[in-house]
Amino acid sequence: MTTVDLPAPALTAKDFSSDQEVRWCPGCGDYAVLKAVQSFLPDLGLRRENIVFVSGIGCSSRFPYYLDTYGMHSIHGRAPSIATGIATAREDLNVWVVTGDGDALSIGGNHLIHALRRNVNMTILLFNNRIYGLTKGQYSPTSETGKVTKSTPVGSIDHPFNPVSLALGAEASFVARTIDCDRKHLTAVLAAAAAHRGTSLVEIYQNCPIFNDGAFEGLKGPDAADQLLRLEPGLEVTVDGQTWTHDPTEANPTRQFAISRLDGDPDSPVPVGIFRQVDRPTYDDQARAQVADALAAAGPGDLQALLDSGDTWSVAEERA
Amino acid sequence: MTTVDLPAPALTAKDFSSDQEVRWCPGCGDYAVLKAVQSFLPDLGLRRENIVFVSGIGCSSRFPYYLDTYGMHSIHGRAPSIATGIATAREDLNVWVVTGDGDALSIGGNHLIHALRRNVNMTILLFNNRIYGLTKGQYSPTSETGKVTKSTPVGSIDHPFNPVSLALGAEASFVARTIDCDRKHLTAVLAAAAAHRGTSLVEIYQNCPIFNDGAFEGLKGPDAADQLLRLEPGLEVTVDGQTWTHDPTEANPTRQFAISRLDGDPDSPVPVGIFRQVDRPTYDDQARAQVADALAAAGPGDLQALLDSGDTWSVAEERA
Amino acid sequence: MSHPVTELDRVVIRFAGDSGDGMQLTGDRFTQEAAVFGNDLSTLPNFPAEIRAPQGTIPGVSSFQLHFASYDILTPGDRPDVLVAMNPAALKANTGDLPKGATVIVDTHDFTARNLTKVGYAANPLEDETLADFAVHAVDLTGMTVEAVKEFGLSRKDAARSKNMFALGLVSWLYGRDVAGTETYLAHKFATKPTIRDANVAALRAGWNFGETTETFAVSYVVKPAPAAPGRYRNITGNTALSYGLVAAGRLSGLPVLMGAYPITPASDILHELSKHKRFGVTTFQAEDEIAAIGAAVGASFAGTLGVTATSGPGVALKSEAMGLAVMTELPLVVVDVQRGGPSTGLPTKTEQSDLLQAMYGRNGEAPMPVIAPQSPGDCFAAAVEAARIAITYRTPVMLLSDGYLANGSEPWAIPSVADLPAIEPGFATAPNHSTTNAKGEPVEEFWPYLRDEETLARPWAIPGTAGLEHRIGGLEKGEGHGNISYDPANHDRMVRIRAEKVQRIADSLPPLEVDDPSGQADVLVIGWGSTYGPIGAACRRVRAAGHPIAQVHLRHVNPLPNDLGAILRRYDRVVCPEMNLGQLSRLLRAEYLVDVRPITTVRGLPFGAEALAHDLLTHVTRTAEALA
Amino acid sequence: MSHPVTELDRVVIRFAGDSGDGMQLTGDRFTQEAAVFGNDLSTLPNFPAEIRAPQGTIPGVSSFQLHFASYDILTPGDRPDVLVAMNPAALKANTGDLPKGATVIVDTHDFTARNLTKVGYAANPLEDETLADFAVHAVDLTGMTVEAVKEFGLSRKDAARSKNMFALGLVSWLYGRDVAGTETYLAHKFATKPTIRDANVAALRAGWNFGETTETFAVSYVVKPAPAAPGRYRNITGNTALSYGLVAAGRLSGLPVLMGAYPITPASDILHELSKHKRFGVTTFQAEDEIAAIGAAVGASFAGTLGVTATSGPGVALKSEAMGLAVMTELPLVVVDVQRGGPSTGLPTKTEQSDLLQAMYGRNGEAPMPVIAPQSPGDCFAAAVEAARIAITYRTPVMLLSDGYLANGSEPWAIPSVADLPAIEPGFATAPNHSTTNAKGEPVEEFWPYLRDEETLARPWAIPGTAGLEHRIGGLEKGEGHGNISYDPANHDRMVRIRAEKVQRIADSLPPLEVDDPSGQADVLVIGWGSTYGPIGAACRRVRAAGHPIAQVHLRHVNPLPNDLGAILRRYDRVVCPEMNLGQLSRLLRAEYLVDVRPITTVRGLPFGAEALAHDLLTHVTRTAEALA
Numbered sequence A, B: 001m002t003t004v005d006l007p008a009p010a011l012t013a014k015d016f017s018s019d020q021e022v023r024w025c026p027g028c029g030d031y032a033v034l035k036a037v038q039s040f041l042p043d044l045g046l047r048r049e050n051i052v053f054v055s056g057i058g059c060s061s062r063f064p065y066y067l068d069t070y071g072m073h074s075i076h077g078r079a080p081s082i083a084t085g086i087a088t089a090r091e092d093l094n095v096w097v098v099t100g101d102g103d104a105l106s107i108g109g110n111h112l113i114h115a116l117r118r119n120v121n122m123t124i125l126l127f128n129n130r131i132y133g134l135t136k137g138q139y140s141p142t143s144e145t146g147k148v149t150k151s152t153p154v155g156s157i158d159h160p161f162n163p164v165s166l167a168l169g170a171e172a173s174f175v176a177r178t179i180d181c182d183r184k185h186l187t188a189v190l191a192a193a194a195a196h197r198g199t200s201l202v203e204i205y206q207n208c209p210i211f212n213d214g215a216f217e218g219l220k221g222p223d224a225a226d227q228l229l230r231l232e233p234g235l236e237v238t239v240d241g242q243t244w245t246h247d248p249t250e251a252n253p254t255r256q257f258a259i260s261r262l263d264g265d266p267d268s269p270v271p272v273g274i275f276r277q278v279d280r281p282t283y284d285d286q287a288r289a290q291v292a293d294a295l296a297a298a299g300p301g302d303l304q305a306l307l308d309s310g311d312t313w314s315v316a317e318e319r320a
Numbered sequence C, D: 001m002s003h004p005v006t007e008l009d010r011v012v013i014r015f016a017g018d019s020g021d022g023m024q025l026t027g028d029r030f031t032q033e034a035a036v037f038g039n040d041l042s043t044l045p046n047f048p049a050e051i052r053a054p055q056g057t058i059p060g061v062s063s064f065q066l067h068f069a070s071y072d073i074l075t076p077g078d079r080p081d082v083l084v085a086m087n088p089a090a091l092k093a094n095t096g097d098l099p100k101g102a103t104v105i106v107d108t109h110d111f112t113a114r115n116l117t118k119v120g121y122a123a124n125p126l127e128d129e130t131l132a133d134f135a136v137h138a139v140d141l142t143g144m145t146v147e148a149v150k151e152f153g154l155s156r157k158d159a160a161r162s163k164n165m166f167a168l169g170l171v172s173w174l175y176g177r178d179v180a181g182t183e184t185y186l187a188h189k190f191a192t193k194p195t196i197r198d199a200n201v202a203a204l205r206a207g208w209n210f211g212e213t214t215e216t217f218a219v220s221y222v223v224k225p226a227p228a229a230p231g232r233y234r235n236i237t238g239n240t241a242l243s244y245g246l247v248a249a250g251r252l253s254g255l256p257v258l259m260g261a262y263p264i265t266p267a268s269d270i271l272h273e274l275s276k277h278k279r280f281g282v283t284t285f286q287a288e289d290e291i292a293a294i295g296a297a298v299g300a301s302f303a304g305t306l307g308v309t310a311t312s313g314p315g316v317a318l319k320s321e322a323m324g325l326a327v328m329t330e331l332p333l334v335v336v337d338v339q340r341g342g343p344s345t346g347l348p349t350k351t352e353q354s355d356l357l358q359a360m361y362g363r364n365g366e367a368p369m370p371v372i373a374p375q376s377p378g379d380c381f382a383a384a385v386e387a388a389r390i391a392i393t394y395r396t397p398v399m400l401l402s403d404g405y406l407a408n409g410s411e412p413w414a415i416p417s418v419a420d421l422p423a424i425e426p427g428f429a430t431a432p433n434h435s436t437t438n439a440k441g442e443p444v445e446e447f448w449p450y451l452r453d454e455e456t457l458a459r460p461w462a463i464p465g466t467a468g469l470e471h472r473i474g475g476l477e478k479g480e481g482h483g484n485i486s487y488d489p490a491n492h493d494r495m496v497r498i499r500a501e502k503v504q505r506i507a508d509s510l511p512p513l514e515v516d517d518p519s520g521q522a523d524v525l526v527i528g529w530g531s532t533y534g535p536i537g538a539a540c541r542r543v544r545a546a547g548h549p550i551a552q553v554h555l556r557h558v559n560p561l562p563n564d565l566g567a568i569l570r571r572y573d574r575v576v577c578p579e580m581n582l583g584q585l586s587r588l589l590r591a592e593y594l595v596d597v598r599p600i601t602t603v604r605g606l607p608f609g610a611e612a613l614a615h616d617l618l619t620h621v622t623r624t625a626e627a628l629a
């Protein structure tokens, strides 16, 4: 979120659509998220030129091409690092990261957890389709154990990550989950994420009709109400027999973590919504503050004085 | 832990000392851990040749040179990957990883969390001195915020990881913490870690007298009793006003996570001991089982038959 | 047959349609029919980077080209004699490649005004002069397919899906090919979906019958079987052959294989294939990234397994540091790079040879690695076995440079007899290798992990579990012989040179190069490496057919270069090197031999066209002749 | 002064002791004294990889060599005229390098039987013939230090710590150097620890007085100031100069600087230095690894900052993939590689030039990057500014190849006047650059991020926050001009060539090369790059002094090679290239110019010795003369 208040002209979703043809498969969940983001961006009240979308590689990482903002489709897994550079360099930019479950949690896992602990100003949209889409269907770190894919003909043997638990363990200040097909919920979560100062991680359950169709089937359609636990502050949640009152702003992440564990339980509904939303200093604000403090304390650096520093000596006349 | 029961000859600590001169700084906490490990290894009842130590890069990563077992001093951050290869290739080996807070949590963070979620048979000794020793004193991902180091002359602005919370968020099956100077505690934790099937993570608080002296000062000497919370099953622990009964074997890691959060609290004692110790299938056992099942189902592969598979045709006579 | 039949010696056919139209399958099946019939053949699949690119658009076109002939051929062909276009986009995207007189079979079904505009046709090309140069057969393939399968009660959309089988049936008829194999294939593929199976078979037959019974085609063709040595054959892609080669290397060496990989186009299929062969002691590990993948392979090699990793260019970049570790620890390792268009993400689904210098030099310090390259899809098998031989014999990481064209392209492959393949000897160390005396002056037997074989300079491979040979290795410089850390300047200099020499010595194990110069009169030598073998060979044939001698030599081993290469290069007045990069092998050869090797380069993501290359070669031949005259 | 004073024109002195003995500090201070006195000088620190290697062992020895002279010198010297050895290990480790007649000052304090055995001395070398060839001064420096500081009530151990200052005082006396600067330095350094301060000062003075008052040394020496142009000078190491160069580049371009780095020897000091200069708009980001470090730098560059990253060889290997992204996105970026011994972890604290080919080719695909190298510690400043100029002007990542010797070595540096430094023009795009018409036929102004400057081929740099220039870039191939993703074969071929041509065009901006051939008679040209400048120059002087003409040319720009280089190389009968690798520049030159460049290589982790190099060069000169005769 930018701190600079610009008199932004009123924009519409259309202003945020680029001229590039959208190239996901028919029925891909990415379309719905793109639409939601395009519709939501005007609400930020920011100028288009002050918004930057950075992505890694994967189907979902094509996202920036379709938004008429500044953008970079970078390399696999590294978007959080690139976004860290952008956010640290420029206070006035609103930085978004778009990533997939492979991009963010497999090759990019380390950058993700470090961005979270540093709390750099960026909003991370993690499209979790529990599969590698772009490379045509291998299992991912969020695929369920036993999954049969191209690379696991007799079933995968990896225990999956729970992205919310992982983020909470990594000191995240904002963690949420939403789902591609629920435009209203998605938009509400996006709004909170964008408003948060620091790193916001939003896991978006996203259907890949080609390689992992129906991964979130139970969470859509008529049964959705039973299957989804929509988190709200004050909601009472029972996990393993213990009841918790949900408070996303609580500093200690234990209860939020407790709720995240519902996920592993096949008999429990899947929690969606905001798990955690706490204020703590951001990396880039502090980095800028250190520069500002240095300037305030001693004024702008004098390059000649720097070069002349240390033990110097002068030769007054040519010494031959 | 190996499953193959070998009639190991009785060995002593001396049998595990290599002929290489130990080259840590005088007073370095690594010495104590080395001694403890050398003394403990005979208790495993394994043959030396079936033990492999793999390390990354850092002061602590010199460890393998000093043990007369098989060993590899690999590259920075990658020891868990190399160990994964070794453990998966060979059921009969007992695999250890030695790493530092920089090696494991900075450059190697991703391999660490993936090893934990996969639960590969290895015991990871994470020497946490909250500093980069080998590169002469930069702050690390476990250094406290505000730390003044060579690379942070006005104080670091990174929020540190809590390695135990991170590991629990990453689906670890065994997580413990101990301290270099408490030989008894260290040995007890090592024994449990080594006995665990799967990935065991042992964080060892280790003093670096040269670049971060006294980081764990409060935890040693006369006040140690007040400062350390020695976890035992059944211990009642109060965190943020809520009291928990510690059970490392509980499947849901929430309480263990709750206890790990004590760490961030300056007024609370630091929990040491075993946070989590649960059984779940290991990656390498399952990988081997898949091979064994394939063999059992259809016998060893027939190479000629493989090459001959698919649509083939024959040319009976030279066709010119 | 009532139709007249014309005999041809070769045909290039291209099937093109939307990504979802099943053109790759159609191509595969027709290839199989041609293969079983006994033609020689070569294929070139070409598909977009998107999983499902938008329907009806040019970027969404997927195509499959097949060249089949009654003689041995070397490339998938430059220009299609026959184009099958399933929609306006496919027609538009491909007409530019057609020679005059080509046959064009078009499914008219999608030629609506809207679809035409979408791809930039102002008017219907079937109705104006656009296709005047070609023999066009505009037929409603979709409509006829729907009609043919209506008895199965499928939705119109599902019914229309079989149109690729209708097209295949039609083309099969056109070339007198038997569709029985495809029927068996369909029965197998759709075993659990009988309606789909029956619809596909019905469409296939309907296509065949359409050719047979209508007057649409005045003639049909026959392309006779190609000469072939006796033996068993199958059609094989490079990625499959390479995978089989790795499985075979495990068998030949008696070693289990552990492959660490992270999916990446166009290498992922090697992971997929190897994951099926657990019965051969092959374990696949899908790692969190490329670094972990090679890390696990290095660990597995340390543990006495054949460590393998496979990736493409960006993955090789990430593995650079770990390859250096394998160089320093001198462990066997096969690193497969299926090259694709670069730099950066580049053109992931296209082919290129631009990682050669990365393979040679993309590591810190002096870190020499053998580099070898297969020359055709089937040859990937032998190249993989050779890579493993070098890795195991010399205790070294080896780079095996395949590329997108080899990976997905296919050709008939004479299946080797396993009994004829040579064993690879891991030769594990089992006992101490060095005698010394201890402090008390008593003799002691020690194990020195860096004491080398005199001939190969290979170090001993002592694997965990071997009592008495416990030792530690790592990435710091090693003392000669004993292998302990050494900071000694003279030792470092020596070790750097020994590692270089060890790789150089591999050249002593290589067979002499074969120079192809049928007339023995050539002044110009064409040299290549890897997948350009086919196009270069085809181009040389054309040059020779035009009456000009030209010689060809092709490198399997790029590092070390063969011992006899220098003398060969110096024998010719001009040396020309075609490459799918900006001249990487040329640079290596120029530096090594100070011979003015002249690059011919193409970086289009596609193999060389034989015709264009022949033209370039001819220019070199005539210039050389002029210079000599 | 009662002692006779002898005048010398140059002295090489080496301070050696345990890692904990403070030899680096002693050397630094003596260097400073020599610098302020006006000598020309060059230094070579040499320390173990361990933080505190075991006391009293040979691997634990740390040394600092200083060459100072009354004329301009080029290297830290081959062999010490004076060795100060603080213990048996230091003596043992260094005597091999001494020429006959060298002066050896030994602290006798640690010469116990146990310590002698530990380093392999069978008998006390101070008492047998071991040092017969040298002028040995065996004095109990430690004992005298303890005595001198006893008034401060320190423990014996703490008291003994000042022995390095005692040694410094003694040597300062020996060469008539003023210790006032060191006293000020100590006062500053130990401002908060007055006892330590006073003890050190007392030890320093005691050392000086020991020389002055005892008869231990028969003569003292004077080495007069060296010729120098008027101006302000300071002694500077390569890492400091390089850091200042980056700070200056920010100022000269008006850009903030963001440096992403992960600590690694010997590059970490650049991170440390830059972290001090926030007032200059320099932000440092200590990343979780090398990939994140370059990632942040690329992000910062996209955002309109000068992105910088600094590392050593293993880190460069890790950054390979991201450098490719910078090549494809054509963003300014400076990648500093402070080379160290390789491969793999190699010899982290030693110097080497073995990353040149990695810098050139260590990326997937055709990914050309300019490569430039400083030639001396002070020159790192100008080289860093030049790297930034190229990066910003041409919108490209640039590799700046320093090495361990430059990084830690020092020399007097004529401090440039900031006013004389040329501005660097970022030239941000501020407005659309392309006119077209929209669907309705109305004129529209667009921004095309890949429309190039005709002269430099640089693309526009439009930074976020600039209204109307919103655009997306990435690692997939770009369409020429508009920059949208393009899979078009012809476009890819064109773009690959344009990127290569852009880097090539940098050569047009370079000044002519300067060939140093004083007699104009040379048949042999010596060519080098980077830190070998000093040793090559010193060796050439020796060759010339021996009466043989020889020419020298040194490259700052290795990619692209200067336009005039080919002609220069061809002008000589023989070209010789000394390198601290196995001949990497030689290979580049041979490939480029087909000139038989002959490598002279050393891979010892140490710079070339001028004497040995002169010998090799002389051989080339005489062979060439013979061949020409």
Ligand SMILES: Cc1ncc(C[n+]2csc(CCOP(=O)(O)OP(=O)(O)O)c2C)c(N)n1
Binding pocket: A057, A058, A059, A060, A061, A076, A099, A100, A101, A102, A103, A104, A127, A129, A131, A132, A133, A134, A135, A140, C262, C263, C264, C265, C290, C314, C315, C318, C345, D321
């Ligand atoms: C360095 C590197 N390794 C591998 C790849 C291949 N690759 C591209 S995207 C991807 C994973 C995609 O999965 P995910 O992040 O879940 O995104 P999705 O396609 O499912 O949206 C992989 C393995 C690459 N482009 N670069």
Ligand SMILES: Cc1ncc(C[n+]2csc(CCOP(=O)(O)OP(=O)(O)O)c2C)c(N)n1
Binding pocket: B057, B058, B059, B060, B061, B076, B099, B100, B101, B102, B103, B104, B127, B129, B131, B132, B133, B134, B135, B140, C321, D262, D263, D264, D265, D290, D314, D315, D318, D345
């Ligand atoms: C690829 C790479 N990057 C950086 C380094 C430099 N390096 C070596 S160890 C280390 C960190 C050491 O810290 P830690 O892991 O905490 O180990 P310690 O020395 O404190 O035991 C770094 C940055 C390296 N060797 N390789």
Ligand code: SF4
Binding pocket: A023, A024, A025, A027, A028, A029, A030, A059, A060, A129, A133, A134, A207, A208, A209, A210, A211, C051, C052
């Ligand atoms: S493969 Fe899956 S995730 Fe990718 S575009 Fe298609 S539907 Fe979407």
Ligand code: SF4
Binding pocket: B023, B024, B025, B027, B028, B029, B030, B059, B060, B129, B133, B134, B207, B208, B209, B210, B211, D051, D052
């Ligand atoms: S620097 Fe610190 S961690 Fe490293 S050896 Fe010395 S005391 Fe131990």
Ligand SMILES: [Mg+2]
Binding pocket: A058, A100, A101, A102, A127, A128, A129, A130, A131, A132, A133, A140
């Ligand atoms: Mg995915």
Ligand SMILES: [Mg+2]
Binding pocket: B058, B100, B101, B102, B127, B128, B129, B130, B131, B132, B133, B140
């Ligand atoms: Mg540490």
